[in-house]
Amino acid sequence: MQARIRQMQATRLDTRTIPTHPAIAGLLPGGGLKQGVAYSVDRSATLLMALLAAPSAAGTWCGVVGVPEFGVEAAAGFGIDLDRLVLVPHPGGQWLAVTAAVADVLGVVVTRPPRRASDASVSRLTARLRQRGTTLLVLGPWPQSEAMLSLSESSWSGIGQGNGHLNARQVTVTVTSRAGRPRSARLWLPDPHEQFRAVNVQREAYRQEAAG
Structure with missing residues (x-):
């Protein structure tokens, strides 16, 4: 085997x-x-x-x-x-x-x-x-x-006006190695389409501004 x-x-x-x-x-x-x-x-x-x-x-x-x-x-x-x-x-x-x-x-x-x-x-x-x-x-x-590898700053989305459900989550992933400073990135885990990917920070900020 x-x-x-x-x-x-x-x-x-x-x-x-x-x-x-x-x-x-x-x-x-x-x-x-x-x-x-x-x-x-x-x-x-x-x-x-x-x-x-x-x-x-x-x-x-x-x-x-x-x-x-x-x-x-x-x-x-x-x-x-x-x-x-x-x-x-x-x-x-x-x-x-x-x-x-x-x-x-x-x-x-x-x-x-x-x-x-x-x-x-x-x-x-x-x-x-x-x-x-x-x-x-x-x-x-x-x-x-x-x-x-660790997660922090987790936030869910998808509730809408109270009649939706949680379907996407953004997290900060931080990698701390034995040599070098920690590195972090904001990621979808998952996004609204159940995909795992990096967050487009500028696009997300624009979307939130437009929604507000």
Whole structure:
């Protein structure tokens, strides 16, 4: 199975970055998600799905370990290929071993540690990621992460005159790397058409002014 999955990967292991949505790529060190390293994502399953969408659409197999609330319907809405998605919602006490095993065969792996891992365990997993060229996305802090991605200033729209419903959200995504100052951008997550993209600040300001 491992050989089959690796053959089906559309992303070559000798490439340092994997497909990354352009709305986020420019915020990340090196201009995109890198192979063989870990990233921390601060408590946002929606941002997590946005990060998975581009590599999944490009043919990369993805795995999600220890996140039972990860919704496949929402994932499909973001463009994640469910046929190339492996879910391990309840890894139990062996979450680190399960994460390492999944990282051996998949290109991008999501995990949420139920507790702090030992320094030795983190170092072993880091070495395995580097060897396999696997990108790890951790929900929460991670000692050796390349960068932390977080959301703030979330605002919903779509209510209208009281008879509508919330159908779009703007957020500020901030990437804090180990080297360099934090970078931020205002993004639709999602926009009124359920797309993930950067906010056109000037156009949005004009629209709000016209509406007011």
